[in-house]
Amino acid sequence: MNEFVFFIDGHVGHPLTIDPSVWIFDERKIDLHTYFDELQTKEDEETAYKKAISAQWDKEITEGSEPPNPNSNENKIMIDKKKIAEGSFGMPLKPFLENAEPYAGTTHVDIHKHDGTTERITFEQALAAVAGFADKGQPLREDGPIHFYFGDGSNKNNPIKFISRFTLLKI
Numbered sequence: 072m073n074e075f076v077f078f079i080d081g082h083v084g085h086p087l088t089i090d091p092s093v094w095i096f097d098e099r100k101i102d103l104h105t106y107f108d109e110l111q112t113k114e115d116e117e118t119a120y121k122k123a124i125s126a127q128w129d130k131e132i133t134e135g136s137e138p139p140n141p142n143s144n145e146n147k148i149m150i151d152k153k154k155i156a157e158g159s160f161g162m163p164l165k166p167f168l169e170n171a172e173p174y175a176g177t178t179h180v181d182i183h184k185h186d187g188t189t190e191r192i193t194f195e196q197a198l199a200a201v202a203g204f205a206d207k208g209q210p211l212r213e214d215g216p217i218h219f220y221f222g223d224g225s226n227k228n229n230p231i232k233f234i235s236r237f238t239l240l241k242i
Contacts, residue, residue, distance in 0.1 A: 074235070075216045081181075081238035084172030091204035091216050094162045095155060103159040103203055107224030157208050161201040161220060168197060168239070176241045182219060183236040190231060194239065196221060203230060 080086040094100055168180075173194070180197040182190045192200075199222025204211060211218060211232075218230035 075210070075212070077216055077234055078236040079167060079171045079239070080236065082174045082177050082241045083239050084174065085170070087167065087171050089167060091162070091202065092210050094204050095160065097162065099166070100160045100162055100204075101201065102154075103161045103201070103220070103227075106161065106201065107220075107227045155208060158205065159203065159207060160205040161203040161218075164200045164202050164237075165198045168237075171239070173239050174241065177239045178242050179240045181238040181240060182231055182234055183238065184231070185233040185235050191240075197237065197239075199223070202234075 075092060076088050076090045078086065078088055177194050180192050180194055182192065184190075201220040201222065203218035203220055204216070210216070214232040215234075217234050218232050219234055220227055220230045
Protein backbone atom coordinates (compact mmCIF):
# COMPACT_ATOMS: atom_id res chain seq x y z
CA MET A 72 0.00 0.00 0.00
CA ASN A 73 1.23 3.49 -0.87
CA GLU A 74 1.00 6.78 0.99
CA PHE A 75 -2.57 7.96 1.30
CA VAL A 76 -1.82 11.52 0.21
CA PHE A 77 -1.10 13.16 -3.11
CA PHE A 78 0.88 16.25 -4.02
CA ILE A 79 0.47 19.30 -6.24
CA ASP A 80 3.79 20.85 -7.21
CA GLY A 81 5.82 22.18 -10.12
CA HIS A 82 5.09 25.61 -11.61
CA VAL A 83 3.27 26.80 -8.44
CA GLY A 84 3.79 29.32 -5.67
CA HIS A 85 2.69 26.92 -2.91
CA PRO A 86 3.18 23.16 -3.31
CA LEU A 87 0.42 21.22 -1.56
CA THR A 88 0.15 17.87 0.20
CA ILE A 89 -3.46 16.70 0.26
CA ASP A 90 -5.11 13.94 2.28
CA PRO A 91 -8.36 13.07 0.45
CA SER A 92 -9.74 11.05 3.38
CA VAL A 93 -10.92 14.30 5.00
CA TRP A 94 -13.07 15.21 2.00
CA ILE A 95 -15.94 12.95 3.10
CA PHE A 96 -17.33 15.76 5.27
CA ASP A 97 -16.62 18.56 2.78
CA GLU A 98 -19.83 20.01 1.38
CA ARG A 99 -18.18 20.53 -2.04
CA LYS A 100 -18.04 16.76 -2.64
CA ILE A 101 -20.07 15.35 -5.50
CA ASP A 102 -21.84 12.04 -6.01
CA LEU A 103 -20.00 10.18 -8.77
CA HIS A 104 -23.05 8.04 -9.54
CA THR A 105 -25.05 11.06 -10.72
CA TYR A 106 -22.61 13.91 -11.42
CA PHE A 107 -21.67 13.17 -15.03
CA ASP A 108 -25.26 12.37 -16.01
CA GLU A 109 -26.43 15.62 -14.43
CA LEU A 110 -23.88 17.61 -16.45
CA GLN A 111 -25.70 16.71 -19.66
CA THR A 112 -29.00 18.12 -18.39
CA LYS A 113 -27.54 21.16 -16.62
CA GLU A 114 -28.44 23.64 -19.37
CA ASP A 115 -32.05 22.46 -19.37
CA GLU A 116 -32.16 22.78 -15.59
CA GLU A 117 -30.73 26.31 -15.72
CA THR A 118 -33.41 27.34 -18.20
CA ALA A 119 -36.14 25.76 -16.03
CA TYR A 120 -34.68 27.45 -12.94
CA LYS A 121 -34.72 30.87 -14.63
CA LYS A 122 -38.35 30.36 -15.66
CA ALA A 123 -39.32 29.31 -12.11
CA ILE A 124 -37.56 32.31 -10.57
CA SER A 125 -39.22 34.59 -13.08
CA ALA A 126 -42.64 33.13 -12.24
CA GLN A 127 -41.96 33.51 -8.49
CA TRP A 128 -40.87 37.12 -9.03
CA ASP A 129 -44.07 37.85 -10.98
CA LYS A 130 -46.17 36.22 -8.24
CA GLU A 131 -44.49 38.23 -5.46
CA ILE A 132 -44.94 41.47 -7.41
CA THR A 133 -48.66 40.86 -7.95
CA GLU A 134 -49.58 39.03 -4.70
CA GLY A 135 -46.85 40.08 -2.27
CA SER A 136 -44.29 37.90 -0.56
CA GLU A 137 -44.68 35.59 2.42
CA PRO A 138 -42.65 36.60 5.50
CA PRO A 139 -40.29 34.01 7.00
CA ASN A 140 -41.60 31.82 9.80
CA PRO A 141 -39.99 32.99 13.09
CA ASN A 142 -40.46 29.52 14.62
CA SER A 143 -38.38 27.80 11.95
CA ASN A 144 -34.67 27.13 12.01
CA GLU A 145 -33.62 27.26 8.35
CA ASN A 146 -29.97 26.73 9.25
CA LYS A 147 -30.16 22.96 9.76
CA ILE A 148 -27.29 20.72 8.74
CA MET A 149 -28.42 17.31 7.64
CA ILE A 150 -26.02 14.42 7.07
CA ASP A 151 -27.36 11.30 5.45
CA LYS A 152 -25.23 8.65 7.15
CA LYS A 153 -26.42 5.92 4.80
CA LYS A 154 -25.42 7.93 1.75
CA ILE A 155 -21.96 8.59 3.19
CA ALA A 156 -21.53 4.92 4.14
CA GLU A 157 -22.56 3.61 0.71
CA GLY A 158 -21.79 6.45 -1.72
CA SER A 159 -19.06 7.02 -4.27
CA PHE A 160 -17.73 10.55 -4.08
CA GLY A 161 -15.43 12.93 -5.86
CA MET A 162 -14.10 16.43 -5.37
CA PRO A 163 -13.57 19.11 -8.02
CA LEU A 164 -9.83 19.71 -8.41
CA LYS A 165 -10.08 23.37 -9.40
CA PRO A 166 -10.03 24.88 -5.87
CA PHE A 167 -6.95 22.87 -4.93
CA LEU A 168 -5.09 23.72 -8.11
CA GLU A 169 -5.92 27.39 -7.60
CA ASN A 170 -4.80 27.28 -3.93
CA ALA A 171 -1.39 26.06 -5.10
CA GLU A 172 -1.16 29.44 -6.88
CA PRO A 173 -0.02 28.32 -10.34
CA TYR A 174 2.32 30.78 -12.01
CA ALA A 175 1.16 32.67 -15.08
CA GLY A 176 1.71 30.68 -18.22
CA THR A 177 0.94 27.26 -16.73
CA THR A 178 -0.20 25.17 -19.68
CA HIS A 179 -0.03 21.47 -18.77
CA VAL A 180 -0.22 19.06 -15.87
CA ASP A 181 1.66 15.78 -15.53
CA ILE A 182 -0.26 13.15 -13.58
CA HIS A 183 2.29 10.90 -11.85
CA LYS A 184 1.30 7.38 -10.89
CA HIS A 185 2.80 5.14 -8.22
CA ASP A 186 4.43 2.91 -10.85
CA GLY A 187 6.49 5.83 -12.16
CA THR A 188 4.48 6.48 -15.33
CA THR A 189 2.94 9.87 -16.16
CA GLU A 190 0.08 11.15 -18.25
CA ARG A 191 0.08 14.71 -19.57
CA ILE A 192 -3.08 16.78 -19.87
CA THR A 193 -3.78 20.47 -20.42
CA PHE A 194 -4.14 22.78 -17.44
CA GLU A 195 -7.72 23.54 -18.56
CA GLN A 196 -8.57 19.83 -18.44
CA ALA A 197 -7.14 19.63 -14.91
CA LEU A 198 -9.19 22.63 -13.76
CA ALA A 199 -12.39 20.94 -14.96
CA ALA A 200 -11.49 17.53 -13.51
CA VAL A 201 -12.89 15.59 -10.58
CA ALA A 202 -10.84 13.54 -8.12
CA GLY A 203 -12.74 10.45 -6.98
CA PHE A 204 -11.87 9.64 -3.37
CA ALA A 205 -14.44 7.13 -2.10
CA ASP A 206 -16.17 4.08 -3.53
CA LYS A 207 -19.06 2.45 -1.69
CA GLY A 208 -18.29 4.61 1.33
CA GLN A 209 -14.67 3.49 1.57
CA PRO A 210 -11.43 5.34 0.76
CA LEU A 211 -9.63 4.16 -2.39
CA ARG A 212 -6.87 2.34 -0.50
CA GLU A 213 -6.13 -0.31 -3.15
CA ASP A 214 -5.79 1.87 -6.26
CA GLY A 215 -5.85 5.42 -4.89
CA PRO A 216 -5.60 7.65 -3.03
CA ILE A 217 -7.65 9.27 -5.81
CA HIS A 218 -9.02 8.47 -9.25
CA PHE A 219 -8.87 11.15 -11.95
CA TYR A 220 -12.03 11.86 -13.97
CA PHE A 221 -12.09 14.32 -16.85
CA GLY A 222 -14.67 17.06 -16.35
CA ASP A 223 -16.76 15.90 -19.30
CA GLY A 224 -17.00 12.36 -17.89
CA SER A 225 -15.31 10.83 -20.95
CA ASN A 226 -13.39 8.40 -18.71
CA LYS A 227 -16.04 7.85 -16.04
CA ASN A 228 -15.88 4.07 -16.52
CA ASN A 229 -12.08 3.98 -16.68
CA PRO A 230 -10.53 6.75 -14.55
CA ILE A 231 -6.79 7.28 -14.11
CA LYS A 232 -5.81 5.44 -10.92
CA PHE A 233 -2.81 5.09 -8.58
CA ILE A 234 -2.13 8.85 -8.61
CA SER A 235 0.67 10.18 -6.43
CA ARG A 236 1.32 13.69 -7.76
CA PHE A 237 0.17 16.48 -10.07
CA THR A 238 3.02 18.54 -11.49
CA LEU A 239 2.03 21.83 -13.13
CA LEU A 240 4.16 22.79 -16.11
CA LYS A 241 4.85 25.73 -18.40
CA ILE A 242 5.55 24.33 -21.85
